[in-house]
Amino acid sequence: MDILITGTVLGGTYALIALGLTLQYGVARIMNLANGENLVLACFCAFWLQAAAAINPIQALFLVVPAAFVLNWLIYAIVLTPLVRRATHRGQLEVDSILVTFGLMFILQGVMLLIFGGAYFSYNFLAEPVRILGQNYGLNRIVALGAAVAMFILLYGFLYRTRYGTALRAVAVDPAAAGLVAIDVPRMSAFAFALGGALTAAGGVLLSTYYTFNSAMGVIFTMKALIIVIMGGVGDVRGAVLAALLLALAETAVASLVDPGLTLAATYGLFILVLLFRPQGIFGRQAT
Protein backbone atom coordinates (compact mmCIF):
# COMPACT_ATOMS: atom_id res chain seq x y z
CA MET A 1 0.00 0.00 0.00
CA ASP A 2 2.83 2.30 0.94
CA ILE A 3 4.49 1.43 -2.37
CA LEU A 4 1.26 2.11 -4.28
CA ILE A 5 0.77 5.60 -2.89
CA THR A 6 4.41 6.71 -2.98
CA GLY A 7 4.70 5.30 -6.49
CA THR A 8 1.57 7.07 -7.66
CA VAL A 9 2.81 10.43 -6.37
CA LEU A 10 6.16 9.97 -8.10
CA GLY A 11 4.32 8.76 -11.20
CA GLY A 12 2.24 11.94 -11.31
CA THR A 13 5.39 14.04 -11.47
CA TYR A 14 7.07 11.73 -13.97
CA ALA A 15 3.99 11.92 -16.14
CA LEU A 16 4.17 15.73 -16.32
CA ILE A 17 7.81 15.62 -17.40
CA ALA A 18 7.14 12.86 -19.91
CA LEU A 19 4.10 14.70 -21.32
CA GLY A 20 6.33 17.72 -21.85
CA LEU A 21 8.81 15.60 -23.73
CA THR A 22 6.21 13.72 -25.74
CA LEU A 23 4.75 17.03 -26.96
CA GLN A 24 8.20 18.29 -27.92
CA TYR A 25 9.18 15.10 -29.69
CA GLY A 26 5.79 14.06 -31.03
CA VAL A 27 4.69 17.42 -32.43
CA ALA A 28 7.79 19.60 -32.84
CA ARG A 29 9.93 16.54 -33.79
CA ILE A 30 12.71 17.71 -31.49
CA MET A 31 14.26 15.15 -29.18
CA ASN A 32 14.95 17.60 -26.36
CA LEU A 33 17.69 16.10 -24.21
CA ALA A 34 17.90 19.31 -22.19
CA ASN A 35 14.41 18.68 -20.81
CA GLY A 36 15.74 17.43 -17.48
CA GLU A 37 17.72 20.65 -17.03
CA ASN A 38 14.52 22.57 -17.66
CA LEU A 39 13.01 20.60 -14.78
CA VAL A 40 15.94 21.26 -12.45
CA LEU A 41 15.84 24.95 -13.35
CA ALA A 42 12.19 25.02 -12.29
CA CYS A 43 13.13 23.29 -9.01
CA PHE A 44 15.67 26.02 -8.32
CA CYS A 45 13.22 28.78 -9.26
CA ALA A 46 10.66 27.39 -6.82
CA PHE A 47 13.34 27.13 -4.14
CA TRP A 48 14.53 30.67 -4.79
CA LEU A 49 11.01 32.15 -4.81
CA GLN A 50 10.26 30.36 -1.53
CA ALA A 51 13.48 31.51 0.12
CA ALA A 52 13.76 35.05 -1.23
CA ALA A 53 10.18 36.18 -1.72
CA ALA A 54 8.22 33.78 0.53
CA ILE A 55 6.08 32.72 -2.43
CA ASN A 56 4.80 29.20 -1.84
CA PRO A 57 5.29 26.59 -4.57
CA ILE A 58 1.65 26.51 -5.63
CA GLN A 59 1.71 30.27 -6.25
CA ALA A 60 5.14 29.83 -7.83
CA LEU A 61 3.55 27.56 -10.44
CA PHE A 62 1.73 30.57 -11.87
CA LEU A 63 5.02 32.43 -12.27
CA VAL A 64 7.37 29.64 -13.28
CA VAL A 65 5.13 27.92 -15.84
CA PRO A 66 4.55 31.02 -18.04
CA ALA A 67 8.25 31.90 -17.73
CA ALA A 68 9.21 28.40 -18.89
CA PHE A 69 6.73 28.71 -21.77
CA VAL A 70 8.42 31.92 -22.96
CA LEU A 71 11.94 30.54 -22.42
CA ASN A 72 11.19 27.39 -24.43
CA TRP A 73 9.52 29.39 -27.17
CA LEU A 74 12.67 31.48 -27.43
CA ILE A 75 14.87 28.36 -27.46
CA TYR A 76 12.80 26.94 -30.29
CA ALA A 77 12.75 30.19 -32.26
CA ILE A 78 16.41 31.09 -31.87
CA VAL A 79 18.29 27.83 -31.51
CA LEU A 80 16.21 25.19 -33.21
CA THR A 81 14.43 26.91 -36.11
CA PRO A 82 17.66 27.29 -38.16
CA LEU A 83 18.17 23.53 -37.83
CA VAL A 84 14.59 22.75 -38.84
CA ARG A 85 15.05 24.94 -41.93
CA ARG A 86 18.44 23.43 -42.78
CA ALA A 87 17.42 19.80 -42.40
CA THR A 88 16.67 18.11 -45.69
CA HIS A 89 14.98 15.16 -44.03
CA ARG A 90 13.92 13.94 -40.63
CA GLY A 91 17.03 11.85 -39.93
CA GLN A 92 19.33 14.84 -40.18
CA LEU A 93 17.10 16.96 -37.94
CA GLU A 94 17.14 14.16 -35.41
CA VAL A 95 20.94 13.94 -35.22
CA ASP A 96 21.36 17.75 -35.21
CA SER A 97 18.73 18.31 -32.55
CA ILE A 98 20.19 15.60 -30.34
CA LEU A 99 23.61 17.25 -30.52
CA VAL A 100 22.32 20.80 -29.98
CA THR A 101 20.15 19.83 -27.03
CA PHE A 102 23.12 18.00 -25.54
CA GLY A 103 24.92 21.33 -25.85
CA LEU A 104 22.01 23.13 -24.17
CA MET A 105 21.96 20.51 -21.45
CA PHE A 106 25.60 21.12 -20.58
CA ILE A 107 25.25 24.91 -20.83
CA LEU A 108 22.22 25.02 -18.51
CA GLN A 109 23.92 22.59 -16.15
CA GLY A 110 27.10 24.70 -16.20
CA VAL A 111 25.17 27.88 -15.43
CA MET A 112 23.33 26.23 -12.54
CA LEU A 113 26.61 24.83 -11.20
CA LEU A 114 28.11 28.31 -11.25
CA ILE A 115 25.15 29.84 -9.42
CA PHE A 116 24.14 27.11 -6.97
CA GLY A 117 27.17 24.78 -6.86
CA GLY A 118 26.88 21.00 -6.77
CA ALA A 119 25.20 20.71 -3.35
CA TYR A 120 21.80 19.14 -2.74
CA PHE A 121 18.91 21.50 -2.00
CA SER A 122 15.50 21.07 -0.45
CA TYR A 123 12.99 23.19 1.44
CA ASN A 124 10.01 22.66 3.68
CA PHE A 125 6.53 23.01 2.29
CA LEU A 126 3.45 21.53 3.97
CA ALA A 127 5.56 18.90 5.70
CA GLU A 128 2.60 17.79 7.82
CA PRO A 129 1.55 14.17 8.06
CA VAL A 130 -1.72 13.00 6.54
CA ARG A 131 -3.18 9.66 7.55
CA ILE A 132 -4.33 7.48 4.68
CA LEU A 133 -5.42 3.91 5.48
CA GLY A 134 -3.39 3.79 8.66
CA GLN A 135 -0.15 5.14 7.19
CA ASN A 136 1.36 8.62 7.38
CA TYR A 137 2.20 10.56 4.20
CA GLY A 138 3.50 14.09 3.69
CA LEU A 139 0.75 16.56 2.78
CA ASN A 140 3.15 18.04 0.18
CA ARG A 141 3.14 14.78 -1.78
CA ILE A 142 -0.63 14.59 -1.82
CA VAL A 143 -0.87 18.23 -2.93
CA ALA A 144 1.71 17.57 -5.68
CA LEU A 145 -0.34 14.63 -6.92
CA GLY A 146 -3.53 16.69 -6.88
CA ALA A 147 -1.91 19.50 -8.85
CA ALA A 148 -0.54 17.02 -11.39
CA VAL A 149 -3.98 15.44 -11.88
CA ALA A 150 -5.55 18.88 -12.34
CA MET A 151 -2.99 19.64 -15.03
CA PHE A 152 -3.67 16.37 -16.91
CA ILE A 153 -7.36 17.14 -17.01
CA LEU A 154 -6.65 20.63 -18.39
CA LEU A 155 -4.20 19.26 -20.96
CA TYR A 156 -6.51 16.43 -22.01
CA GLY A 157 -9.40 18.84 -22.42
CA PHE A 158 -7.23 21.18 -24.45
CA LEU A 159 -5.90 18.47 -26.77
CA TYR A 160 -9.17 16.60 -27.37
CA ARG A 161 -11.87 19.25 -26.95
CA THR A 162 -10.54 22.40 -28.62
CA ARG A 163 -9.73 23.33 -32.22
CA TYR A 164 -6.20 24.36 -31.31
CA GLY A 165 -5.56 21.06 -29.57
CA THR A 166 -6.91 19.10 -32.53
CA ALA A 167 -4.58 21.05 -34.83
CA LEU A 168 -1.71 20.13 -32.54
CA ARG A 169 -2.59 16.45 -32.75
CA ALA A 170 -2.87 16.72 -36.53
CA VAL A 171 0.71 17.99 -36.75
CA ALA A 172 1.82 15.08 -34.58
CA VAL A 173 0.25 12.61 -37.02
CA ASP A 174 1.57 14.12 -40.24
CA PRO A 175 3.15 17.59 -40.54
CA ALA A 176 2.88 17.64 -44.34
CA ALA A 177 -0.83 16.78 -44.40
CA ALA A 178 -1.52 19.22 -41.55
CA GLY A 179 -0.01 21.96 -43.68
CA LEU A 180 -2.42 21.08 -46.49
CA VAL A 181 -5.48 21.73 -44.33
CA ALA A 182 -4.29 25.24 -43.45
CA ILE A 183 -2.59 24.50 -40.15
CA ASP A 184 0.43 26.73 -39.56
CA VAL A 185 2.91 23.91 -38.88
CA PRO A 186 5.99 25.96 -37.80
CA ARG A 187 3.83 27.96 -35.40
CA MET A 188 2.21 24.81 -33.99
CA SER A 189 5.64 23.20 -33.55
CA ALA A 190 6.93 26.21 -31.64
CA PHE A 191 3.76 26.24 -29.53
CA ALA A 192 4.05 22.51 -28.76
CA PHE A 193 7.71 22.89 -27.84
CA ALA A 194 6.94 25.78 -25.50
CA LEU A 195 3.93 23.98 -23.97
CA GLY A 196 6.07 20.91 -23.42
CA GLY A 197 8.68 23.01 -21.65
CA ALA A 198 6.00 24.60 -19.48
CA LEU A 199 4.60 21.20 -18.46
CA THR A 200 8.06 19.98 -17.55
CA ALA A 201 8.64 23.12 -15.48
CA ALA A 202 5.35 22.48 -13.68
CA GLY A 203 6.61 18.97 -12.92
CA GLY A 204 9.82 20.53 -11.60
CA VAL A 205 8.04 22.91 -9.23
CA LEU A 206 5.91 20.08 -7.85
CA LEU A 207 8.92 17.77 -7.57
CA SER A 208 10.85 20.36 -5.57
CA THR A 209 8.22 20.32 -2.81
CA TYR A 210 9.09 16.78 -1.75
CA TYR A 211 12.39 15.86 -3.43
CA THR A 212 16.02 16.77 -2.82
CA PHE A 213 17.55 18.22 -5.97
CA ASN A 214 20.94 19.35 -7.27
CA SER A 215 22.32 20.91 -10.44
CA ALA A 216 23.52 17.66 -11.97
CA MET A 217 20.46 15.41 -11.69
CA GLY A 218 18.70 16.56 -14.86
CA VAL A 219 20.12 13.80 -17.06
CA ILE A 220 18.55 11.04 -14.97
CA PHE A 221 15.13 12.67 -15.33
CA THR A 222 15.57 13.22 -19.05
CA MET A 223 16.37 9.55 -19.41
CA LYS A 224 13.39 8.39 -17.38
CA ALA A 225 11.13 10.74 -19.32
CA LEU A 226 12.46 9.38 -22.62
CA ILE A 227 11.88 5.82 -21.51
CA ILE A 228 8.33 6.71 -20.46
CA VAL A 229 7.69 8.40 -23.82
CA ILE A 230 8.88 5.34 -25.71
CA MET A 231 6.91 2.98 -23.48
CA GLY A 232 3.76 5.04 -23.93
CA GLY A 233 4.25 5.57 -27.65
CA VAL A 234 5.58 8.84 -29.07
CA GLY A 235 2.97 11.62 -28.95
CA ASP A 236 0.45 9.49 -27.03
CA VAL A 237 -0.88 11.33 -23.95
CA ARG A 238 -2.74 8.44 -22.28
CA GLY A 239 0.16 6.10 -22.96
CA ALA A 240 2.62 8.49 -21.33
CA VAL A 241 0.51 8.79 -18.17
CA LEU A 242 0.07 5.03 -17.87
CA ALA A 243 3.76 4.37 -18.58
CA ALA A 244 4.81 7.01 -16.02
CA LEU A 245 2.70 5.31 -13.35
CA LEU A 246 4.05 1.87 -14.27
CA LEU A 247 7.64 3.07 -14.19
CA ALA A 248 7.25 4.93 -10.89
CA LEU A 249 5.55 1.92 -9.27
CA ALA A 250 8.25 -0.46 -10.52
CA GLU A 251 10.92 1.91 -9.24
CA THR A 252 9.34 2.41 -5.84
CA ALA A 253 8.78 -1.33 -5.49
CA VAL A 254 12.41 -2.13 -6.30
CA ALA A 255 13.70 0.67 -4.07
CA SER A 256 11.72 -0.46 -1.04
CA LEU A 257 11.79 -4.24 -1.56
CA VAL A 258 15.25 -4.88 -3.06
CA ASP A 259 17.70 -1.99 -2.86
CA PRO A 260 17.37 1.79 -3.39
CA GLY A 261 20.55 1.69 -5.48
CA LEU A 262 18.91 -0.42 -8.17
CA THR A 263 16.11 1.86 -9.36
CA LEU A 264 17.73 2.41 -12.72
CA ALA A 265 18.08 -1.32 -13.22
CA ALA A 266 14.31 -1.59 -12.72
CA THR A 267 13.72 1.19 -15.26
CA TYR A 268 15.96 -0.54 -17.76
CA GLY A 269 14.34 -3.90 -17.19
CA LEU A 270 10.99 -2.37 -18.18
CA PHE A 271 12.58 -0.50 -21.08
CA ILE A 272 14.11 -3.68 -22.54
CA LEU A 273 10.81 -5.55 -22.23
CA VAL A 274 9.05 -2.76 -24.11
CA LEU A 275 11.73 -2.59 -26.81
CA LEU A 276 11.57 -6.33 -27.33
CA PHE A 277 7.81 -6.80 -27.30
CA ARG A 278 6.05 -3.50 -28.00
CA PRO A 279 8.50 -1.05 -29.62
CA GLN A 280 5.54 0.98 -30.90
CA GLY A 281 4.36 1.77 -27.33
CA ILE A 282 1.69 0.34 -25.04
CA PHE A 283 -1.28 1.70 -27.00
CA GLY A 284 0.57 2.05 -30.31
CA ARG A 285 -0.37 0.22 -33.45
CA GLN A 286 2.19 -1.66 -35.53
CA ALA A 287 3.64 0.67 -38.14
CA THR A 288 2.94 -0.48 -41.65
Place this chain on the structure above:
Amino acid sequence: MTQMRSQEWWTLAVAAIGLAVAAAIPLYDDGYYLSLSVNIAIYVVLCTAWTIFSGPTHYISLATAAFFGIGQYTVGLGIESYPFAVLVATAGVIAAALAIVVGMATLRLSGVYFVIFTLGLAELVRQVVTWLQTNFTNAVGLYVFTDFGEKHVLWMLLALAAVIYATGWLINRSRLGFAMRIIGNDETVARHVGINVAWSKVVLFAVSGAFIGIAGAILAPRYAYIEPPSAFNPVLSFQVVIMALLGGTSRLWGPLLGVIPFTILFDFISAHFPNHTSLLIGFAFVAIVYALPRGVIGLVDDLRRPQAGAEKARTSAEATQ
Protein backbone atom coordinates in the same frame (compact mmCIF):
# COMPACT_ATOMS: atom_id res chain seq x y z
CA MET B 1 44.26 1.58 -58.63
CA THR B 2 48.07 1.89 -58.71
CA GLN B 3 47.73 5.49 -57.60
CA MET B 4 45.59 4.40 -54.69
CA ARG B 5 48.29 1.94 -53.69
CA SER B 6 51.02 4.54 -53.55
CA GLN B 7 48.75 6.83 -51.55
CA GLU B 8 48.18 4.00 -49.13
CA TRP B 9 51.91 3.47 -48.75
CA TRP B 10 52.33 7.16 -48.02
CA THR B 11 49.61 7.04 -45.36
CA LEU B 12 51.26 4.01 -43.81
CA ALA B 13 54.66 5.73 -43.76
CA VAL B 14 53.26 8.91 -42.21
CA ALA B 15 51.36 6.86 -39.61
CA ALA B 16 54.51 4.88 -38.73
CA ILE B 17 56.57 8.06 -38.33
CA GLY B 18 53.82 9.62 -36.22
CA LEU B 19 53.68 6.56 -33.97
CA ALA B 20 57.49 6.48 -33.65
CA VAL B 21 57.57 10.17 -32.67
CA ALA B 22 54.79 9.66 -30.13
CA ALA B 23 56.54 6.59 -28.73
CA ALA B 24 59.74 8.60 -28.27
CA ILE B 25 58.07 11.26 -26.09
CA PRO B 26 58.93 9.51 -22.78
CA LEU B 27 62.64 9.75 -23.71
CA TYR B 28 62.47 13.54 -23.56
CA ASP B 29 59.97 14.36 -20.86
CA ASP B 30 58.43 12.46 -17.98
CA GLY B 31 56.31 15.16 -16.42
CA TYR B 32 53.52 17.33 -17.78
CA TYR B 33 54.00 16.63 -21.49
CA LEU B 34 54.14 12.87 -20.98
CA SER B 35 50.93 13.00 -19.00
CA LEU B 36 49.30 15.22 -21.62
CA SER B 37 50.43 12.77 -24.32
CA VAL B 38 48.83 9.90 -22.44
CA ASN B 39 45.59 11.90 -22.22
CA ILE B 40 45.69 12.56 -25.95
CA ALA B 41 46.48 8.90 -26.65
CA ILE B 42 43.49 7.80 -24.54
CA TYR B 43 41.09 9.97 -26.50
CA VAL B 44 42.63 9.05 -29.84
CA VAL B 45 42.02 5.39 -29.03
CA LEU B 46 38.50 5.94 -27.69
CA CYS B 47 37.38 8.32 -30.44
CA THR B 48 38.75 6.18 -33.24
CA ALA B 49 37.14 3.07 -31.77
CA TRP B 50 33.90 5.07 -31.49
CA THR B 51 34.19 6.17 -35.12
CA ILE B 52 34.56 2.58 -36.34
CA PHE B 53 30.92 2.10 -35.38
CA SER B 54 29.36 5.56 -35.33
CA GLY B 55 31.11 6.94 -38.41
CA PRO B 56 29.47 4.76 -41.05
CA THR B 57 26.18 4.08 -39.20
CA HIS B 58 25.52 7.64 -37.85
CA TYR B 59 24.27 6.14 -34.60
CA ILE B 60 25.45 8.28 -31.68
CA SER B 61 26.72 5.86 -29.07
CA LEU B 62 27.01 7.08 -25.50
CA ALA B 63 28.07 3.67 -24.20
CA THR B 64 31.78 4.53 -24.12
CA ALA B 65 31.88 4.98 -20.34
CA ALA B 66 30.17 1.60 -19.82
CA PHE B 67 32.71 -0.33 -21.91
CA PHE B 68 35.59 1.68 -20.47
CA GLY B 69 34.50 1.02 -16.88
CA ILE B 70 34.05 -2.68 -17.59
CA GLY B 71 37.64 -2.80 -18.83
CA GLN B 72 38.88 -1.14 -15.65
CA TYR B 73 36.86 -3.42 -13.43
CA THR B 74 38.05 -6.55 -15.19
CA VAL B 75 41.63 -5.58 -14.39
CA GLY B 76 40.76 -4.40 -10.89
CA LEU B 77 39.06 -7.66 -9.95
CA GLY B 78 41.60 -10.01 -11.50
CA ILE B 79 44.95 -8.28 -11.11
CA GLU B 80 45.98 -10.36 -8.10
CA SER B 81 45.31 -13.74 -9.66
CA TYR B 82 45.87 -13.43 -13.43
CA PRO B 83 48.55 -11.96 -15.72
CA PHE B 84 47.80 -8.48 -17.08
CA ALA B 85 47.69 -9.56 -20.75
CA VAL B 86 44.98 -12.16 -20.03
CA LEU B 87 42.89 -9.54 -18.24
CA VAL B 88 43.20 -7.08 -21.12
CA ALA B 89 41.94 -9.74 -23.54
CA THR B 90 39.13 -10.70 -21.15
CA ALA B 91 38.07 -7.05 -20.89
CA GLY B 92 37.75 -6.95 -24.68
CA VAL B 93 35.63 -10.11 -24.71
CA ILE B 94 33.29 -8.94 -21.92
CA ALA B 95 32.82 -5.51 -23.52
CA ALA B 96 32.09 -7.15 -26.89
CA ALA B 97 29.54 -9.47 -25.25
CA LEU B 98 27.76 -6.49 -23.66
CA ALA B 99 27.82 -4.66 -26.99
CA ILE B 100 26.22 -7.65 -28.71
CA VAL B 101 23.42 -7.88 -26.14
CA VAL B 102 22.71 -4.13 -26.28
CA GLY B 103 23.01 -4.10 -30.05
CA MET B 104 20.55 -6.95 -30.50
CA ALA B 105 17.98 -5.17 -28.31
CA THR B 106 18.28 -1.69 -29.82
CA LEU B 107 19.98 -1.62 -33.22
CA ARG B 108 16.96 -2.98 -35.06
CA LEU B 109 15.10 0.19 -34.05
CA SER B 110 15.52 3.86 -34.88
CA GLY B 111 18.59 5.84 -33.85
CA VAL B 112 16.85 7.72 -31.05
CA TYR B 113 16.16 4.54 -29.08
CA PHE B 114 19.80 3.60 -29.36
CA VAL B 115 20.98 7.01 -28.08
CA ILE B 116 18.65 6.84 -25.09
CA PHE B 117 19.59 3.29 -24.25
CA THR B 118 23.32 3.92 -24.37
CA LEU B 119 22.85 7.17 -22.43
CA GLY B 120 21.81 5.19 -19.38
CA LEU B 121 23.95 2.12 -19.93
CA ALA B 122 26.99 3.36 -17.99
CA GLU B 123 24.75 4.43 -15.11
CA LEU B 124 23.01 1.04 -15.16
CA VAL B 125 26.27 -0.92 -15.09
CA ARG B 126 27.53 1.37 -12.34
CA GLN B 127 24.46 0.70 -10.19
CA VAL B 128 24.73 -3.04 -10.70
CA VAL B 129 28.48 -3.10 -9.93
CA THR B 130 28.01 -0.95 -6.81
CA TRP B 131 25.17 -3.15 -5.65
CA LEU B 132 27.15 -6.35 -6.21
CA GLN B 133 30.16 -4.91 -4.42
CA THR B 134 28.30 -3.58 -1.39
CA ASN B 135 26.33 -6.80 -0.98
CA PHE B 136 28.87 -9.48 -1.83
CA THR B 137 32.28 -7.94 -1.09
CA ASN B 138 33.58 -5.70 1.66
CA ALA B 139 34.85 -2.66 -0.18
CA VAL B 140 33.45 -0.54 -3.01
CA GLY B 141 36.82 0.50 -4.43
CA LEU B 142 39.59 -1.70 -5.86
CA TYR B 143 43.32 -1.17 -5.81
CA VAL B 144 45.46 -1.93 -8.88
CA PHE B 145 49.17 -2.12 -8.11
CA THR B 146 51.48 -2.86 -11.03
CA ASP B 147 55.01 -1.99 -12.14
CA PHE B 148 53.69 0.00 -15.08
CA GLY B 149 54.62 3.65 -15.26
CA GLU B 150 53.15 6.44 -17.34
CA LYS B 151 55.41 5.59 -20.29
CA HIS B 152 54.37 1.93 -20.38
CA VAL B 153 50.75 3.02 -20.47
CA LEU B 154 51.54 5.36 -23.35
CA TRP B 155 53.28 2.60 -25.31
CA MET B 156 50.41 0.18 -24.78
CA LEU B 157 47.92 2.82 -25.88
CA LEU B 158 49.95 3.57 -29.01
CA ALA B 159 50.09 -0.13 -29.84
CA LEU B 160 46.34 -0.34 -29.35
CA ALA B 161 45.85 2.73 -31.57
CA ALA B 162 47.90 1.02 -34.30
CA VAL B 163 45.73 -2.11 -34.00
CA ILE B 164 42.54 -0.03 -34.15
CA TYR B 165 43.67 1.86 -37.25
CA ALA B 166 44.69 -1.41 -38.92
CA THR B 167 41.35 -3.02 -38.02
CA GLY B 168 39.42 -0.02 -39.25
CA TRP B 169 41.34 -0.06 -42.51
CA LEU B 170 40.76 -3.80 -42.99
CA ILE B 171 37.04 -3.42 -42.24
CA ASN B 172 36.83 -0.66 -44.83
CA ARG B 173 38.32 -2.98 -47.44
CA SER B 174 36.17 -5.95 -46.48
CA ARG B 175 32.64 -6.91 -47.49
CA LEU B 176 31.45 -5.62 -44.12
CA GLY B 177 32.91 -2.16 -44.80
CA PHE B 178 31.28 -2.06 -48.21
CA ALA B 179 27.98 -3.13 -46.68
CA MET B 180 28.30 -0.40 -44.04
CA ARG B 181 28.82 2.28 -46.67
CA ILE B 182 25.63 1.18 -48.41
CA ILE B 183 23.72 1.11 -45.12
CA GLY B 184 25.02 4.58 -44.25
CA ASN B 185 23.81 5.94 -47.58
CA ASP B 186 20.44 4.25 -47.71
CA GLU B 187 19.31 1.54 -45.37
CA THR B 188 16.33 0.50 -47.47
CA VAL B 189 18.55 -0.08 -50.49
CA ALA B 190 20.96 -2.07 -48.33
CA ARG B 191 18.16 -4.31 -47.12
CA HIS B 192 16.91 -4.88 -50.66
CA VAL B 193 20.28 -5.98 -52.02
CA GLY B 194 20.43 -8.67 -49.35
CA ILE B 195 22.60 -7.14 -46.62
CA ASN B 196 21.84 -8.30 -43.11
CA VAL B 197 21.59 -4.74 -41.79
CA ALA B 198 21.01 -5.44 -38.10
CA TRP B 199 23.73 -8.05 -37.90
CA SER B 200 26.32 -5.84 -39.63
CA LYS B 201 25.66 -3.07 -37.13
CA VAL B 202 25.88 -5.43 -34.17
CA VAL B 203 29.24 -6.81 -35.36
CA LEU B 204 30.66 -3.32 -35.81
CA PHE B 205 29.33 -2.19 -32.43
CA ALA B 206 30.95 -5.24 -30.79
CA VAL B 207 34.32 -4.50 -32.43
CA SER B 208 34.14 -0.86 -31.32
CA GLY B 209 33.05 -1.83 -27.79
CA ALA B 210 35.82 -4.41 -27.44
CA PHE B 211 38.48 -1.83 -28.26
CA ILE B 212 37.04 0.63 -25.74
CA GLY B 213 36.99 -2.12 -23.09
CA ILE B 214 40.63 -2.93 -23.83
CA ALA B 215 41.53 0.76 -23.51
CA GLY B 216 39.87 0.82 -20.08
CA ALA B 217 41.84 -2.25 -19.04
CA ILE B 218 45.13 -0.70 -20.16
CA LEU B 219 44.39 2.46 -18.19
CA ALA B 220 43.47 0.72 -14.93
CA PRO B 221 47.11 0.71 -13.68
CA ARG B 222 47.32 4.45 -14.30
CA TYR B 223 44.46 5.24 -11.92
CA ALA B 224 45.63 2.71 -9.28
CA TYR B 225 42.34 3.07 -7.35
CA ILE B 226 39.11 2.13 -9.11
CA GLU B 227 35.64 2.93 -7.84
CA PRO B 228 32.30 2.99 -9.67
CA PRO B 229 31.72 6.78 -9.96
CA SER B 230 35.09 7.41 -11.61
CA ALA B 231 35.23 4.23 -13.72
CA PHE B 232 31.73 4.77 -15.16
CA ASN B 233 31.89 8.56 -15.43
CA PRO B 234 29.25 9.53 -18.03
CA VAL B 235 31.10 12.71 -19.02
CA LEU B 236 33.65 10.50 -20.78
CA SER B 237 31.02 9.32 -23.25
CA PHE B 238 30.13 12.90 -24.14
CA GLN B 239 33.75 13.97 -24.50
CA VAL B 240 34.37 11.15 -26.92
CA VAL B 241 31.36 12.12 -29.02
CA ILE B 242 32.40 15.80 -29.14
CA MET B 243 36.01 15.11 -30.04
CA ALA B 244 35.16 12.59 -32.72
CA LEU B 245 32.52 14.86 -34.30
CA LEU B 246 34.79 17.89 -33.99
CA GLY B 247 37.45 16.05 -35.98
CA GLY B 248 34.95 14.52 -38.39
CA THR B 249 33.86 10.92 -38.72
CA SER B 250 33.99 10.49 -42.47
CA ARG B 251 37.56 9.09 -42.27
CA LEU B 252 39.21 6.87 -39.74
CA TRP B 253 41.86 9.48 -38.93
CA GLY B 254 39.31 12.31 -38.69
CA PRO B 255 38.90 12.18 -34.89
CA LEU B 256 42.64 12.80 -34.50
CA LEU B 257 42.07 16.37 -35.72
CA GLY B 258 39.49 16.92 -32.99
CA VAL B 259 41.19 15.08 -30.14
CA ILE B 260 44.46 16.99 -30.09
CA PRO B 261 43.07 20.56 -29.87
CA PHE B 262 40.16 19.60 -27.61
CA THR B 263 42.30 17.65 -25.11
CA ILE B 264 44.73 20.56 -24.78
CA LEU B 265 41.84 23.03 -24.43
CA PHE B 266 40.01 20.83 -21.93
CA ASP B 267 43.21 20.35 -19.93
CA PHE B 268 43.70 24.12 -19.80
CA ILE B 269 40.09 24.85 -18.82
CA SER B 270 39.91 22.20 -16.13
CA ALA B 271 43.23 23.40 -14.66
CA HIS B 272 42.32 27.10 -14.62
CA PHE B 273 38.51 27.21 -14.48
CA PRO B 274 37.42 23.87 -12.98
CA ASN B 275 33.78 24.99 -12.71
CA HIS B 276 33.47 25.88 -16.37
CA THR B 277 34.08 22.47 -17.97
CA SER B 278 30.43 21.67 -18.58
CA LEU B 279 29.91 25.09 -20.16
CA LEU B 280 32.83 24.31 -22.48
CA ILE B 281 31.32 20.94 -23.43
CA GLY B 282 27.98 22.63 -24.05
CA PHE B 283 29.36 25.34 -26.30
CA ALA B 284 31.48 22.77 -28.15
CA PHE B 285 28.34 20.77 -29.02
CA VAL B 286 26.53 23.86 -30.28
CA ALA B 287 29.57 24.99 -32.25
CA ILE B 288 29.90 21.60 -33.93
CA VAL B 289 26.31 21.65 -35.16
CA TYR B 290 26.32 25.23 -36.42
CA ALA B 291 29.89 25.85 -37.55
CA LEU B 292 31.44 22.45 -38.29
CA PRO B 293 28.71 19.96 -39.22
CA ARG B 294 31.27 17.75 -40.95
CA GLY B 295 34.09 18.39 -38.48
CA VAL B 296 37.55 19.78 -39.07
CA ILE B 297 38.06 17.14 -41.72
CA GLY B 298 35.23 18.67 -43.73
CA LEU B 299 37.09 21.99 -43.73
CA VAL B 300 40.31 20.28 -44.80
CA ASP B 301 38.48 18.60 -47.68
CA ASP B 302 36.95 21.89 -48.79
CA LEU B 303 40.33 23.61 -48.75
CA ARG B 304 41.95 20.84 -50.73
CA ARG B 305 39.25 20.65 -53.36
CA PRO B 306 37.24 23.90 -53.34
CA GLN B 307 35.08 22.93 -56.31
CA ALA B 308 34.22 19.54 -54.81
CA GLY B 309 33.28 21.11 -51.47
CA ALA B 310 29.73 21.97 -52.39
CA GLU B 311 29.03 18.54 -53.79
CA LYS B 312 30.64 16.87 -50.79
CA ALA B 313 28.41 18.90 -48.47
CA ARG B 314 25.37 17.67 -50.35
CA THR B 315 26.35 14.01 -50.25
CA SER B 316 27.30 14.12 -46.57
CA ALA B 317 23.98 15.76 -45.76
CA GLU B 318 22.29 12.85 -47.48
CA ALA B 319 24.53 10.37 -45.70
CA THR B 320 23.43 11.65 -42.29
CA GLN B 321 20.11 9.85 -42.74
